[in-house]
Each structure stands twice: as C-alpha cells, then as structure tokens.
Amino acid sequence: MLQQIEGSAAVARAVAMCRPEVIAAYPITPQTHIVEGLGEMVKRGDVGRCEFLNVESEFGAMSTCIGASAAGARTYTATSSQGMLFMMEAVYNASGLGLPIVMTVGNRAIGPPINIWNDWSDSMSARDAAWIQLFVEDNQQAADVHIQAFRIAETVSLPVMVCMDGFILTHAYTRVDVPEPQQVDRFLPPFRPRQVLDPDAPVTMGAMVGPEAFAEVRFLAHYKQLEALDVIPEQAAEFQRVFGRDSGGLLKSFDAEGAKIVVVTMGSVIGTMKSVLADMRAAGTSIGAVSIRSYRPFPRDALRAALAGAERVIVFEKCLAVGIGGILAGDVRMALSDLPVRVHSVIGGLGGRPITRENLRRMFEKGANDELEEPHFHDINMDVVRRELERLKNVHRPGPSAESILRDVGLVTGTRSI
Amino acid sequence: MFQVRIHGRGSQGVVTAAEMLSIAAFAEHKHAQAIPSFGSERMGAPVVSYVRIDDQAIELTEPVMAPDLLIIQDPTLFHSVDVFSGLAADGFVLINSARSVAELQIQEIADRLPVHHVVPVAATELAMYHLGRPTPNTVLLGALTALTDVIQLESVIKAIEDKFSGEVAQRNIAAARAAHDAARAA
Numbered sequence: 001m002l003q004q005i006e007g008s009a010a011v012a013r014a015v016a017m018c019r020p021e022v023i024a025a026y027p028i029t030p031q032t033h034i035v036e037g038l039g040e041m042v043k044r045g046d047v048g049r050c051e052f053l054n055v056e057s058e059f060g061a062m063s064t065c066i067g068a069s070a071a072g073a074r075t076y077t078a079t080s081s082q083g084m085l086f087m088m089e090a091v092y093n094a095s096g097l098g099l100p101i102v103m104t105v106g107n108r109a110i111g112p113p114i115n116i117w118n119d120w121s122d123s124m125s126a127r128d129a130a131w132i133q134l135f136v137e138d139n140q141q142a143a144d145v146h147i148q149a150f151r152i153a154e155t156v157s158l159p160v161m162v163c164m165d166g167f168i169l170t171h172a173y174t175r176v177d178v179p180e181p182q183q184v185d186r187f188l189p190p191f192r193p194r195q196v197l198d199p200d201a202p203v204t205m206g207a208m209v210g211p212e213a214f215a216e217v218r219f220l221a222h223y224k225q226l227e228a229l230d231v232i233p234e235q236a237a238e239f240q241r242v243f244g245r246d247s248g249g250l251l252k253s254f255d256a257e258g259a260k261i262v263v264v265t266m267g268s269v270i271g272t273m274k275s276v277l278a279d280m281r282a283a284g285t286s287i288g289a290v291s292i293r294s295y296r297p298f299p300r301d302a303l304r305a306a307l308a309g310a311e312r313v314i315v316f317e318k319c320l321a322v323g324i325g326g327i328l329a330g331d332v333r334m335a336l337s338d339l340p341v342r343v344h345s346v347i348g349g350l351g352g353r354p355i356t357r358e359n360l361r362r363m364f365e366k367g368a369n370d371e372l373e374e375p376h377f378h379d380i381n382m383d384v385v386r387r388e389l390e391r392l393k394n395v396h397r398p399g400p401s402a403e404s405i406l407r408d409v410g411l412v413t414g415t416r417s418i
Numbered sequence: 419m420f421q422v423r424i425h426g427r428g429s430q431g432v433v434t435a436a437e438m439l440s441i442a443a444f445a446e447h448k449h450a451q452a453i454p455s456f457g458s459e460r461m462g463a464p465v466v467s468y469v470r471i472d473d474q475a476i477e478l479t480e481p482v483m484a485p486d487l488l489i490i491q492d493p494t495l496f497h498s499v500d501v502f503s504g505l506a507a508d509g510f511v512l513i514n515s516a517r518s519v520a521e522l523q524i525q526e527i528a529d530r531l532p533v534h535h536v537v538p539v540a541a542t543e544l545a546m547y548h549l550g551r552p553t554p555n556t557v558l559l560g561a562l563t564a565l566t567d568v569i570q571l572e573s574v575i576k577a578i579e580d581k582f583s584g585e586v587a588q589r590n591i592a593a594a595r596a597a598h599d600a601a602r603a604a
Contacts, residue, residue: 003444004441004444167453167455172451172453173436173437173452173453174451174476271477272479275477358483
C-alpha cells in the first residue's frame with residue numbers, strides 16, 4: 001500500500017513482515033528509529049513469535065544474534081558508525097560461522113571528530129568481514145531489499161548488511177509502496193538453517209583451524225560470496241515477479257551503455273546525480289552512470305559489461321582510505337585492470353557534506369576535461385586546510401586541528417588559552 | 419516542483435512540520451519528500467528541514483537551495499542564519515511573529531517579492547491559545563494554505579490527524595484553521 005512514511009518506519013515494517021524470531025539491538029543514531037519501530041511492533045504482538053532483546057552494547061547485540069541464529073532463529077539487528085566498530089569482532093564471527101543474520105547499517109561517519117551525519121565509513125570498515133553488503137538508492141529499495149536480504153542470506157547461509165544512507169534515507173519521509181504481508185510470505189519461505197545448535201547432535205561451530213587448512217576455509221568464504229553473485233540477480237527477478245517492481249540486483253545502469261564517461265557510485269547520491277547527467281547529455285556530453293547495489297560480493301563481470309565502451313570512469317564515494325584515496329575506486333580499478341580505461345577517484349559527502357547538483361556538475365566537467373587530480377576531494381575548502389597546515393607548522397603546541405578548524409570556519413567563537 | 423525550507427529552533431517542531439507537510443501533499447496524491455537537516459540536536463539550536471512537492475517522483479536529495487516558500491518559525495534567526503538565501507524571485511515567506519514586516523526590518527526582502535508574499539502570523543500566540551504550549555509548527559502549516567494553492571487546508575488537517583489523535587489533534591486543527599484565517603486576513 002502506498003504510504004508517505006519515514007524511511008526507518010518503512011524498513012521496520014518490511015523487517016517485521018519477514019517474521020524475525022530474535023531482534024537484538026542497541027540504539028545509535030541514525031538507525032535508532034528502525035529498532036524503536038520494531039520494538040513497538042514486537043510489544044504489540046505484530047511480529048508473531050519474536051523476542052526483542054535490549055542488550056547492553058553493540059557487541060552484545062551481534063553476539064546475541066550469533067547465538068540466536070546458531071540456534072536456528074531468523075535474526076535481525078541494526079547499527080551505525082561507532083556501533084559497528086564496537087561489534088566488529090562479532091561481525092567477523094557471524095560470517096565466519098555462516099550465520100544468515102540480516103543487519104541494517106544506517107550509514108554514518110566514524111569519528112573522531114565525532115560526527116553523526118552520513119557517509120559510508122562504517123560499512124566500509126566491515127567490507128572485508130565476509131558479509132554480503134547491499135547499498136540502496138531510496139526508501140522503496142530500502143524496504144524491498146530487506147525482504148530480499150533474508151532470502152539471500154538464508155539461501156547462501158551468509159549474513160547480509162543492508163546499507164542505507166543515514167538521515168538522507170533513514171529520516172526522509174517519502175512515498176513508499178509498503179509491501180503486503182501476503183506478498184512477503186509468498187516470496188520468503190520459512191527459515192531452514194543449514195546448521196543448528198542441538199544438544200542431541202553436537203557439532204563444533206568455530207573450530208580452531210591451523211595453517212594446514214586455514215587457507216582452504218578462507219577460500220571457501222570467498223567462493224560462497226561469489227555464489228551470491230548468481231543468487232542476488234535470481235532473487236531480484238523473483239522479487240519482481242512477486243511484487244511487480246524492480247528493486248535492483250547487482251547494479252543498475254543509467255544510460256551507461258555506449259557512454260564515453262561513466263560515473264560509478266552507490267547509495268542515494270545517484271538520485272541527485274541523475275538530473276545533472278541528464279542535463280549534460282542533453283548538452284552533448286556522452287555521460288552515464290552505474291549504481292552498484294551489491295558492494296560485497298563485488299559484481300566484477302556485471303560492472304565490466306556495464307562499462308563496455310567507457311573511456312573514462314569517475315568513481316564517486318563517500319569514504320576515504322586514508323593514505324591512498326578511494327576504496328570503491330580501488331575495487332573498480334581491480335575489476336577493470338586489463339582494460340584501457342581511465343579511472344578517477346573522487347571522495348565526497350564525508351560527514352554529511354551536502355552533495356549538490358551544482359558541485360557535481362563542476363566535478364563531472366572537470367573529469368570530462370581531464371582536470372581531476374588523483375584522488376580528487378570533492379567540494380573541499382583547501383584554504384582552510386592550508387591555513388591549518390601553516391598554523392601546525394608555526395605554532396608551539398598547536399593543539400587539536402578539529403577544534404582549530406571549527407574556529408576558522410566560524411562555528412566556534414572565543415579565544416583559546418595557550 | 420515546489421520547494422520549501424523551514425527554519426526554526428530545536429523543540430519548535432521544524433522536522434515534524436516538514437513531515438506533516440509531506441503527508442499533506444501525499445493526501446493530494448502528489449509526490450513529496452521531507453528531509454531534516456539535523457544539527458547538534460539541542461533545544462534552541464538552529465534547525466532546518468526541507469520539503470519538495472511535485473507531480474512526479476522526486477529523486478533529488480540535495481538540500482533545498484532555492485525555496486519557493488520559506489517558513490521561519492523564529493525571527494530571531496535573522497541575526498544568526500542567512501534564512502533568505504536562494505529564495506525564489508516570486509517566493510513566499512511565512513514568519514512566526516506578531517510584528518509587522520516593517521517592525522521585523524525585512525521591508526527590503528518584501529520589496530523584492532510580489533505584494534503580500536511576506537506574511538507574519540502570530541503563530542506562537544495562536545499555539546499558546548489553542549495548544550497551551552509554544553509550538554508554532556502546525557499553526558504555520560495552516561497559515562501556508564492561505565498563501566499558496568500548492569496545499570489545501572483540508573490536507574493539512576489530514577496530516578495533523580495522521581500525526582496526532584484525540585484532543586491533541588483537535589486542538590492542532592483548531593489552531594491551523596485560526597492561522598489560515600489570520601494569514602488570509604493579513
């Protein structure tokens with residue numbers, strides 16, 4: 001049913017219809033509204049036989065999910081930012097044990113400096129944790145992809161993160177066709193776990209493995225992820241059959257076929273990009289875009305096909321590998337390494353910096369004119385950076401840069417005692 | 419596309435106002451998007467929210483840079499925030515104030531816009547009278563339906579009924595109707 005609804009509420013409704021049996025969560029902005037919504041629904045008895053656990057931390061949340069999933073329960077949690085960091089050891093355990101937990105990541109920057117706004121640093125911190133990571137473009141996809149996520153997770157027996165931009169999606173009120181429970185029931189069969197903790201048939205989950213077999217176990221993790229490259233498009237097609245709408249598979253192309261310049265990105269920013277790219281195409285620039293939905297596993301072959309004919313690729317991402325540049329750009333380069341394609345790394349939108357049509361257009365035009373330095377920091381004020389570098393050089397005991405820059409840009413006033 | 423930017427302070431319901439305006443637009447079968455721009459979420463801190471209303475699906479997620487309508491829930495923000503930034507040449511300004519345009523010292527802004535496009539409404543006073551608390555957001559949504567045809571008063575009432583229930587809803591509806599009449603008379 002069409003509703004004007006907050007993104008978090010739409011996700012909570014979709015997750016509830018998947019009939020999770022255990023939800024363990026700890027609040028952190030900007031994902032909190034999702035688990036609050038689910039908590040209310042569980043309390044009202046709208047989620048069937050579901051136990052909602054208010055745990056003491058994110059580490060507790062993921063650990064509880066691991067136990068519940070290992071005991072054969074369909075299991076869900078959500079987190080953001082430092083919450084992801086705090087649960088990280090358990091995040092690796094969930095995938096290593098092959099437990100099909102679904103987790104929403106309300107994407108938010110990682111501090112310090114502390115910042116509650118959107119970028120992808122939290123999801124990226126877990127990019128090598130062997131979870132499937134699906135990035136969504138809008139709140140319709142956010143709702144739909146959670147339903148797909150449970151089925152994908154349980155088909156390949158791997159945990160899935162659904163990554164949605166914090167605030168931009170989690171807190172946005174938009175029109176969403178909220179799925180009907182009967183449709184969800186038709187699409188998502190009951191959970192049949194591949195492994196269950198059972199005192200009558202004991203197994204060791206998480207056995208210690210030495211040098212003689214560790215590489216083979218890790219190879220299998222890689223192999224299982226690659227299997228998901230087939231499963232994800234199959235589920236997407238099946239989802240479309242049941243729900244009557246396309247909510248994306250491995251990636252989505254926006255006039256990329258035959259375009260000389262192709263922008264590659266993920267998440268919600270494609271919405272603002274589309275109108276800029278349409279204007280540039282109308283003005284005669286051969287430019288399109290590819291939005292990657294499945295970041296892990298990385299859709300190498302699908303991306304190569306989508307970029308066939310591109311001479312120049314501009315990878316735009318809301319995250320930074322300090323000391324080298326773009327993270328997604330590195331993956332794209334690896335996928336295209338034997339092809340004669342120029343790949344630019346552009347880093348923008350960090351910590352919620354607004355990404356606008358105007359600043360995107362300027363950056364795309366720079367790219368078209370071969371004027372992007374490597375890596376390119378989008379919409380950054382280099383005057384502020386230069387003044388701070390100068391200060392660090394000249395002031396005895398210069399103190400923290402974050403505070404100094406806040407003074408420079410006028411957000412904090414007053415003098416500092418030295 | 420009709421774009422709205424709402425300025426106010428934390429606890430004035432700036433974010434809820436944007437959400438309700440989007441629900442009102444949805445009630446008219448329009449596409450709408452409400453996005454908050456949370457600052458440090460303290461009571462009294464400047465807060466901004468954005469609404470877009472269109473006949474087709476809205477994909478833009480950038481902040482509203484060129485609003486067709488500005489709602490200013492606290493005129494003391496004139497001193498600290500460039501609230502009029504990017505205002506469309508034929509845009510509307512709805513201000514929560516019992517004072518006149520001249521008293522608010524924004525005659526220069528009013529002169530740049532068509533006549534009667536800058537409208538002060540004593541929303542806090544109306545809220546105190548009808549709701550017993552100084553929350554001007556639903557009051558101002560009622561007032562905006564007197565300024566433009568983009569959203570009808572009945573749709574704002576539907577949005578209020580969607581967000582609130584019982585006596586709280588009834589009081590907010592009475593406040594919105596009173597603000598509509600006050601803005602029409604202004």
